[in-house]
Amino acid sequence: MIGIYARVSTEEQAKRGFSLKEQIRSCREKAGQKDGILEYVDEGLSGEFLNRPNLTKLREDLKEGIITKVICLDPDRLSRKLMNQLIVTEEIEKRAELIFVNGEYKKTPEGMLFYQMRGAIAEFEKAKITERMSRGRREKAQQGKVVRNFQIYGYDYDKESEQLVINEYEARIVKMIFELYTNPNNNFKGVNGIAKFLTAQGIPTKKRVEHWHRQVVKQILMNRVYIGEFYQNRWNTEGMISNRYNNDTSKKIKMTVRPTEEWILTPSPLIIEQSQFDYAQQLLKQGKRRWSGQSKYKYLLSGLLRCVDCGNTMTGRRQKNWGEYHFIYTDEKNTSGAKHKGCRNRIRTDQIDNQVWDKLESWLRCPESLFEAEGNLKDSLEYEKNEIIRLNEELKKNKKAKSRLLKFMTFNEDIDVQEFRTMLVELQNKELEIIKAINELEEEISFQDINKSNETLEAAMDYFFSKEQLLNFEEKQNLIRMVVKEIQVTKCGSVKIFTY
Known part of the structure; x- marks a missing residue:
């Protein structure tokens, strides 16, 4: 049996127009036959990691002896990282014949050198693309534009102007949250009480979830966007894309805060007055002592x-x-x-x-x-x-x-x-x-x-x-x-x- 492997990431599809159909068509032409072919296709997945469903299935079928030949458009479809690329290549060639549509590589010192150089170039290209995208987002933020829809409660994202605009209904809820917290009464005290009240009223969250978690309420109370200060480039998410491919929670990469000098301030429409926001921060500082128990x-x-x-x-x-x-x-x-x-x-x-x-x-x-x-x-x-x-x-x-x-x-x-x-x-x-x-x-x-x-x-x-x-x-x-x-x-x- 011949196995065809094809992959395209969301980024490549959007930026370069890579087509899975074109990859599969080219691989089938290389195979030169219509029958006895199994297709292994990963769509919308990064080539940076090996934990992809259909690549894993291909590797399992190779071990069981189901596949005797593997055809792939190009080495970077297997992986965008040279080390991973070499690991998969060696694993395939131990059990089957590996053929690439775009270039043949002989198992000679010269051929392996050229193959590794090709992999290194692919890895370098991936790093450059990532760096360019990050730099582009930073430059856009420095121009006062909001780089994407951050899903902030109280605001909508205007794609044309690339700005935050007030969502009147949600803004009223934000004002109510601050009012309930800074002027508490017997019915709902503290962050947890407000969360229960919002849930009981059937008010949906930004993600249209009916249940409000106390942490969501606390994040709203702490967010300076409501006083006109929206900070971009604040969070460092580098490497977090690997979390979706990692089932071990202890090894998942956590989001971290960048140094304050790297934050980029973008003005946002005002919803809460400065004095009320400052008072809410004072109350939050004492929150554990005030509402730790009834x-x-x-x-x-x-x-x-x-x-x-x-x-x-x-x-x-x-x-x-x-x-x-x-x-x-x-x-x-x-x-x-x-x-x-x-x-x-x-x-x-x-x-x-x-x-x-x-x-x-x-x-x-x-x-x-x-x-x-x-x-x-x-x-x-x-x-x-x-x-x-x-x-x-x-x-x-x-x-x-x-x-x-x-x-x-x-x-x-x-x-x-x-x-x-x-x-x-x-x-x-x-x-x-x-x-x-x-x-x-x-x-x-x-x-x-x-x-x-x-x-x-x-x-x-x-x-x-x-x-x-x-x-x-x-x-x-x-x-x-x-x-x-x-x-x-x-x-x-x-x-x-x-x-x-």
């Missing part, structure tokens, strides 16, 4: 308190004392895996709640006193700075451990390689986690250093004076969070309030 009882300062002595956050708790129940804030952590158990710092909720609310009310009535209090704003970042120092020390220890492990693996042959590889992967993952934590803390410090939102304060004042004595618990809590970043408490009961 307590049976409500606490006015939930998610804002920290113990000065041990650095733990302080959470609300009901405590029985001499037969009476009292509500307190404490830094004690009973959860499994807590880094620090706390130093038993406790304070009555009514004591500190009233103190903080009275102070906030005086600030809102006299903003000048608030600005004077902000002289200690940088001190509120002391925990973050100390945590960065601790994490850097932990990172050094982890790197030393990894270095010792690598040396041991190098100079000892009689070891269980798989066991040590597992240990190495664990150390590598831990290093990535530490680096991520450091980056998040540095972003927090940077955010606080550059961010001073007078507009947020003005919004808080307007909100306060519009309600005055009619504020309920949730409204008071929301107002405190608009202004207060953190409240630090010492064991002796002294309180220091830090604002945005």
Whole structure:
């Protein structure tokens, strides 16, 4: 039996007009017969990888002895990479005769040299095409054009002008998401609550999926495109095309962020005001602490308190004392895996709640006193700075451990390689986690250093004076969070309030 192999990628079809029918016709003419021919065709698949369905089927049929001759238009149809091309060629020639329509290659040193040169040229041509396309997209982005349809919720893509245009229906949903997040109520709290609400309302996502995931909502809240800043060339997707051919999830290539200096800013139509977006980012920074769990009882300062002595956050708790129940804030952590158990710092909720609310009310009535209090704003970042120092020390220890492990693996042959590889992967993952934590803390410090939102304060004042004595618990809590970043408490009961 004769096997004919043909392949064309989507890129080649679009750019050069390669035709599968033409490849098959040429191969059949080369075969010189009509019967006894099996066709193996891969359409729309890159020649960069060997894991293609019909190429795999051809290789299996060769092993079983079904195919005795293979005809292909050109070596680069087998693969665009020289190494893969040589592997497939050798595999075929061990079991069958390999014939190319465009050129015969004799099994002589000269013939093999020419064959390898042809493969190297094909690989170089593929790399050049990729590089030209990437450069072309970057140049287009620098001209202020949107290079493709990025499927951004709230916008449509205009192919003629190559620009983002507002989708009025989706834009209303975006505004609603920001409004629900920055002005929460009892019905839907936090990112997860908004996602459930959108799903319950039957509002479709950009991909027309009925279910909203919390991560999709969070991405919308973090996307600067809604304030007119759309960044192209931000994500590095190099090599990710191989993921579709790789079934091993541990070996899949992940998308990474390029350095900020490589990002290309393209103006986009405004949907959200800057002040509301900035406030949403403030809330997101505290998201884990605010919505980490729903307590049976409500606490006015939930998610804002920290113990000065041990650095733990302080959470609300009901405590029985001499037969009476009292509500307190404490830094004690009973959860499994807590880094620090706390130093038993406790304070009555009514004591500190009233103190903080009275102070906030005086600030809102006299903003000048608030600005004077902000002289200690940088001190509120002391925990973050100390945590960065601790994490850097932990990172050094982890790197030393990894270095010792690598040396041991190098100079000892009689070891269980798989066991040590597992240990190495664990150390590598831990290093990535530490680096991520450091980056998040540095972003927090940077955010606080550059961010001073007078507009947020003005919004808080307007909100306060519009309600005055009619504020309920949730409204008071929301107002405190608009202004207060953190409240630090010492064991002796002294309180220091830090604002945005």
